[in-house]
Each structure stands twice: as structure tokens, then as C-alpha cells.
Amino acid sequence: MEGADFTLSAGPTAVSARTLGALGSPITHHYDPAFLEGFRRTERKVAAIYRTEADVLLMQGEAVLGLEAAARAVVHPGTPCLNLVSGVFGKGFGYWLTASGATLHEIEVPYDDSVDPADVETMLREHPEIEVVSVVHSETPSGTLNPVAEIGPIAKAHGAVTIVDCVSSFGGIPIWPDEWQLDICVAGPQKCLSGPPGMSLMSVSEDAWDVIRKNPAAPRDSFLSMLDWKEKWLEGGRFPFTPSVSDVHGVETACDELLEEGLEASFTRHELAARACRAGVKAMGLELWPRSEEISAACVTAVTVPDGLTDKQVRDHVRARYGVMISGGQGAGNLVRIGHMGVTARSLYPLVGLAALGRGLADLGVPVSLGAGLEAAMEVLAESAGAGPAS
Ligand SMILES: *Cc1c(COP(=O)(O)O)cnc(C)c1O
Numbered sequence: 001m002e003g004a005d006f007t008l009s010a011g012p013t014a015v016s017a018r019t020l021g022a023l024g025s026p027i028t029h030h031y032d033p034a035f036l037e038g039f040r041r042t043e044r045k046v047a048a049i050y051r052t053e054a055d056v057l058l059m060q061g062e063a064v065l066g067l068e069a070a071a072r073a074v075v076h077p078g079t080p081c082l083n084l085v086s087g088v089f090g091k092g093f094g095y096w097l098t099a100s101g102a103t104l105h106e107i108e109v110p111y112d113d114s115v116d117p118a119d120v121e122t123m124l125r126e127h128p129e130i131e132v133v134s135v136v137h138s139e140t141p142s143g144t145l146n147p148v149a150e151i152g153p154i155a156k157a158h159g160a161v162t163i164v165d166c167v168s169s170f171g172g173i174p175i176w177p178d179e180w181q182l183d184i185c186v187a188g189p190q191k192c193l194s195g196p197p198g199m200s201l202m203s204v205s206e207d208a209w210d211v212i213r214k215n216p217a218a219p220r221d222s223f224l225s226m227l228d229w230k231e232k233w234l235e236g237g238r239f240p241f242t243p244s245v246s247d248v249h250g251v252e253t254a255c256d257e258l259l260e261e262g263l264e265a266s267f268t269r270h271e272l273a274a275r276a277c278r279a280g281v282k283a284m285g286l287e288l289w290p291r292s293e294e295i296s297a298a299c300v301t302a303v304t305v306p307d308g309l310t311d312k313q314v315r316d317h318v319r320a321r322y323g324v325m326i327s328g329g330q331g332a333g334n335l336v337r338i339g340h341m342g343v344t345a346r347s348l349y350p351l352v353g354l355a356a357l358g359r360g361l362a363d364l365g366v367p368v369s370l371g372a373g374l375e376a377a378m379e380v381l382a383e384s385a386g387a388g389p390a391s
Pocket residue numbers: 011062063064089136138139140141165166167168188
């Protein structure tokens with residue numbers, strides 16, 4: 001089968017020609033001074049996108065590696081943890097905590113909602129023993145956003161270490177570890193950064209290192225070890241193992257593109273694409289999945305699948321008939337998602353997603369006001385000059 005003409009999924013998403021070019025750079029020895037310089041530069045660029053002074057770790061595996069590594073690093077048998085669950089990734093993080101031996105407390109809300117910081121405050125007051133708070137920033141399968149800016153300071157005031165999954169927000173939605181007092185953040189390049197899947201881009205605070213160093217169960221001499229990266233690489237200049245050389249080239253270039261554009265411009269562009277997409281969905285007569293637009297994430301629009309159809313039917317039809325790859329609900333519910341991440345959060349990509357989804361549903365027998373949806377989306381895009389061509 002041919003590849004999709006448009007990859008408007010919730011990640012991995014489309015990548016620019018420049019990043020593809022970088023991925024094709026010559027493979028160098030990992031201790032070639034040019035590669036060492038490039039690796040350090042990439043760390044600084046990731047730090048700039050996080051606007052952090054903290055350590056940045058570039059772990060060599062898809063973001064799930066960084067997330068599991070973070071859970072293992074801070075938890076030992078009996079560590080009291082508070083896991084905030086508003087979707088599939090939050091739920092899954094709890095399994096890693098439990099597998100590490102955590103005594104798990106959870107605040108769980110329906111998967112079309114977001115966590116209320118007041119509930120976090122109450123829970124921490126009732127459980128002064130809690131040492132770790134984990135939360136997903138952009139809960140991608142549900143298209144929702146958690147108020148991490150408020151949760152971070154609450155956890156810090158309580159003395160807990162935070163672990164934040166910001167895989168799908170990084171680069172497209174503000175995520176500021178220093179300002180929001182977040183201890184460990186884990187991002188991936190394959191979402192709003194429009195980079196290759198295969199690395200974990202992490203920020204790690206001094207408070208986090210204090211906890212990890214004191215944790216006898218924190219992995220060492222392991223692919224999952226954050227301490228190895230800290231002690232061997234950051235402090236010792238030796239890689240724990242050979243990094244994914246090509247991915248590093250691709251990630252550096254994806255960072256360059258974002259930093260040249262400017263973070264604010266990128267956030268504005270993602271917000272605009274999301275607003276256009278939501279306006280289109282509503283005007284077509286379809287229903288947004290998140291219970292309010294205020295909690296909708298700017299990187300992906302989740303749309304409720306009408307009764308009688310499944311997300312898989314819709315996604316497969318749209319891909320086969322129109323060559324457009326959108327995402328299903330990944331277990332969060334009967335929904336489909338149009339990604340607007342990185343390069344697909346510009347120009348008329350949202351229109352392509354809306355046209356494919358709207359007409360696809362109409363093909364499957366759903367009454368859809370396709371024209372009204374496209375008009376409404378175009379109306380939003382036309383308001384702004386921010387949707388212009390890539391440089
Ligand atoms: C994409 C993503 C991950 C990484 O998970 P994969 O299933 O390997 O893509 C983790 N957390 C969130 C919130 C994500 O969007």
C-alpha cells in the first residue's frame with residue numbers, strides 16, 4: 001500500500017523536507033567531535049524550547065522509554081504516589097508506578113474532562129505522605145489539556161516531585177518546567193516538533209535528582225537509567241551506549257525550525273489550527289469530544305463518532321478513500337482525531353482533515369453539512385495572517 005498523501009494523525013506527524021534531509025545526514029562515530037558538539041547543541045535547543053535552566057536528558061528511545069525511566073527513577077517499593085488520570089496515557093502511567101512498587105492514589109476524571117487543581121490540593125492535604133505527583137499535560141487520545149501550570153506549584157508546596165508527560169504539547173503548547181515548578185518533564189519529537197519518533201526529550205530538576213540519587217531502586221547500568229545519563233554523560237562525557245545518531249540529527253533540525261520560527265509564533269499557529277478545526281467540526285453538525293473548548297488541546301481535535309459507527313471504520317474509510325491518515329480513539333472512547341501538530345498546524349491542513357472526515361462520514365451515511373464546516377474553518381483561518389507558508 002502507498003503511504004498516505006496527508007498524515008494528519010495525532011503523531012507521528014508529517015516532517016519537513018529540511019528535517020528529512022537532516023535524517024539522511026552521514027552516520028558519524030558517536031565520539032566524533034562533530035557529533036559530540038551536535039549532541040550538546042541539541043540539548044541546549046531542547047532546553048530553550050522548555051525555557052529551562054535544568055538538566056536536559058536526551059534518552060534514546062521513543063518517549064515511552066523516558067516516561068517509564070522517570071517512574072522507575074523516583075519510585076521504590078512503598079513510595080506513596082498520586083497519579084492524575086484524565087485519559088489513556090494517565091491511566092497507563094499508573095501501571096508503571098505500580099509495577100515499580102508504588103502505593104498508588106489516583107484522581108480519575110472521565111476521559112472527556114480534565115483534572116481540577118483544587119482536587120489535587122485536597123488529596124495532598126489528606127495524604128501528607130505523598131512524594132510523587134504524575135500528570136499528563138496534553139492527553140492526546142482525548143484531545144484535552146490538564147492545568148499543569150497550577151498543579152506544579154501545588155505539588156511543589158507539598159514537597160512532592162512531579163512527573164509530567166508533555167509528549168504531545170512540547171513545541172506546540174507552552175510547557176515551562178522552571179516557571180511551573182515541574183521536576184521531570186518528558187516530551188517526544190514526533191508530535192508538535194515534527195521530528196522523528198525515537199527519542200525522549202526530558203527536563204530534570206535538582207529536586208528530582210536529589211530524590212533519584214537517594215532511591216536505592218533507581219535503575220543503574222540499564223537502558224532505563226536516568227542516573228546513567230546524568231553520571232556518565234552529563235557529568236562524565238561518556239555515553240551510556242551509542243545514541244541514535246540519525247534521530248539526533250533530525251531532532252536538532254526540527255528544534256532549529258521551531259526556534260527560528262519562534263515559540264510564540266508556533267503556539268499561536270497551533271491554537272489557530274485548533275480553533276479552525278473545532279469551528280469546522282461544530283458547523284458540520286458533528287460533536288467535539290472534550291466537554292468544553294476551554295480544556296481542548298491545541299495539538300489535536302477529538303471528534304465524537306456518531307452512533308452506529310466505530311472509530312476504526314471511519315479512520316480506515318478516510319484513509320482508503322481519500323489518502324488522509326487521521327487517528328482513532330486509542331481506547332479513550334468512540335472518537336476520531338485530526339492532528340494539527342508541527343507542519344500540519346499551518347496553512348490549509350485543517351481543511352484537508354475536515355474535508356476528509358466530513359465527507360468520509362457522509363459516505364458512511366451520517367448527515368454532515370460539509371460546506372458549512374469548511375466555510376466556518378476558513379473563516380477562522382482568514383482572520384489571521386499566522387497561517388502562512390512555511391519559511
Ligand atoms: C504520543 C504520546 C506518548 C508516546 O506514546 P506512543 O504510544 O509510543 O506514541 C506518550 N504520551 C502522550 C501524551 C502521547 O501523546
